[in-house]
Amino acid sequence: MTERPRRFAVRVGAMAAKEVLHIQRDPRTLYLALVMPVVLVLLFGYGVSFDLDRIPLAVADADRSEASRALVDAFARANEFEVVREAGPEEVERLFRRGAAQAALVIRPRYGRDLARGDAGRAELLVDGADASTANQILQKADAIAAAESLRLAPRGGAAAVRPLEARTFTRYNPEARSALFLVPGLTAYLMAIGAVLLTALTVAGEWERGSMEQLFASPVGRFDIILGKLLPYLALGLVQLLLVVAVGATAFDVPIRGSLLLLFALGLVFLVGMLGQGLLISVLAKNQLVATQAGVLSSLLPSLLLSGALFPIENMPRLLQAISRVVPARYLVHGLRGVLLKGSGVGLVWQDLAAMALFAAAILALATARFQRRVA
Numbered sequence: 005m006t007e008r009p010r011r012f013a014v015r016v017g018a019m020a021a022k023e024v025l026h027i028q029r030d031p032r033t034l035y036l037a038l039v040m041p042v043v044l045v046l047l048f049g050y051g052v053s054f055d056l057d058r059i060p061l062a063v064a065d066a067d068r069s070e071a072s073r074a075l076v077d078a079f080a081r082a083n084e085f086e087v088v089r090e091a092g093p094e095e096v097e098r099l100f101r102r103g104a105a106q107a108a109l110v111i112r113p114r115y116g117r118d119l120a121r122g123d124a125g126r127a128e129l130l131v132d133g134a135d136a137s138t139a140n141q142i143l144q145k146a147d148a149i150a151a152a153e154s155l156r157l158a159p160r161g162g163a164a165a166v167r168p169l170e171a172r173t174f175t176r177y178n179p180e181a182r183s184a185l186f187l188v189p190g191l192t193a194y195l196m197a198i199g200a201v202l203l204t205a206l207t208v209a210g211e212w213e214r215g216s217m218e219q220l221f222a223s224p225v226g227r228f229d230i231i232l233g234k235l236l237p238y239l240a241l242g243l244v245q246l247l248l249v250v251a252v253g254a255t256a257f258d259v260p261i262r263g264s265l266l267l268l269f270a271l272g273l274v275f276l277v278g279m280l281g282q283g284l285l286i287s288v289l290a291k292n293q294l295v296a297t298q299a300g301v302l303s304s305l306l307p308s309l310l311l312s313g314a315l316f317p318i319e320n321m322p323r324l325l326q327a328i329s330r331v332v333p334a335r336y337l338v339h340g341l342r343g344v345l346l347k348g349s350g351v352g353l354v355w356q357d358l359a360a361m362a363l364f365a366a367a368i369l370a371l372a373t374a375r376f377q378r379r380v381a
Contacts, residue, residue, distance in 0.1 A: 016233045019229055019232070019234060023233060024237050027237060038248060044191070045191055046256065049184050057083060059085050060086060060104065060106050061085040061107050062099050062104070063076050063087055063111075064090070064095070064108060066112055066113045069115065069117070071125065071157075072127075074153075075127060076109065082145070082149055085145070085149075089105075096110065100130075106132045108131075111125075112125075112127065119157060129143075177347055185257070187314075188249075188257055189345055190313065192249045192253070193312055193334040194309050196249075196276065198308065199242065200238065200276050201280075201286070202304075203241070203242075204235070204280045204284045205286040205297070205299070206283075206300070207234070209287040209296035230376075231372065238280050246268075246276075250345075259346075262345065262347065263347070263348045263349055263350065268341070268344050270358065271337055271340045278365035281365060281369040284372045286299045289375065307329075308332065308334035311335065314334065314338050318335065331364070333365075337357070339357050
């Protein structure tokens with residue numbers, strides 16, 4: 005190593021060592037970086053679920069035949085439905101209004117007799133459609149049960165025992181449609197974004213308030229040395245945070261890790277550089293911990309949660325929000341993590357995510373350095 009790079013490495017190393025001492029002296033930093041993400045992943049993982057289990061089902065059986073009881077048993081055997089009560093057809097709406105049932109199976113009179121004759125039995129499933137997403141899922145589950153029951157009755161009912169065409173649906177990567185597998189990669193990006201931005205924003209803003217930043221500028225250490233020296237410890241902390249969150253997801257929620265861990269770290273590394281740079285830029289502009297906190301939360305929490313695809317599919321958003329989401333780095337990390345963790349994607353499938361995050365990181369660091377220089381000059 006020649007003299008100039010060696011001096012650069014020494015200066016950056018000195019800055020990084022100084023920052024490590026700050027982290028050791030301030031337990032809140034370690035809590036924010038390591039404890040809070042694990043707690044939030046567990047809370048979100050167990051508390052937030054889009055899975056539909058034990059849907060309260062009311063039954064209005066006006067036939068009360070062996071065939072109608074078999075149909076009710078078919079719904080009751082499925083884990084998705086729970087027969088909460090039997091009711092008359094006129095009571096169904098009242099149960100919906102009270103929230104006592106989300107679906108109602110209404111079996112018309114002569115259902116069993118029609119089946120015995122080879123005719124179609126009349127049974128209806130009424131669904132509370134106040135929540136359209138839930139209603140669609142209930143209809144899909146009910147359709148699957150009804151299809152299975154139709155197949156069971158086909159030889160006895162006189163319908164064609166062999167269908168000329170049978171369509172089957174297979175769900176890849178998450179066949180049980182578990183919410184945790186969908187949520188954990190999104191939560192990882194969300195927690196890393198808010199943690200990284202707040203770490204640098206608060207720490208550097210604190211130095212501005214104490215006046216120690218001006219002392220640093222009075223030393224021979226360059227501005228880029230300061231930026232890099234401050235980023236490196238938090239970068240290492242962020243990677244440990246990534247490891248912890250992924251480990252909790254794998255052990256507590258059985259989230260698979262089908263792809264390369266090295267690629268996973270590469271995605272996290274590039275993303276963290278951008279987020280830490282964003283926090284640094286905020287601290288340079290704000291120079292106040294209170295303002296830096298508000299700006300950090302607003303600029304990282306809401307975009308990472310709402311515009312990254314962590315909770316809501318980007319394809320379902322209005323075109324304007326889809327366009328805005330393209331400048332949100334968490335969008336690319338969420339896509340990359342889901343690819344690596346759930347699908348086993350390699351570099352060839354996530355390089356665009358890496359490139360987008362790298363572009364953001366380079367731009368935000370250049371901007372932070374420029375603002376750093378202008379304020380001191």
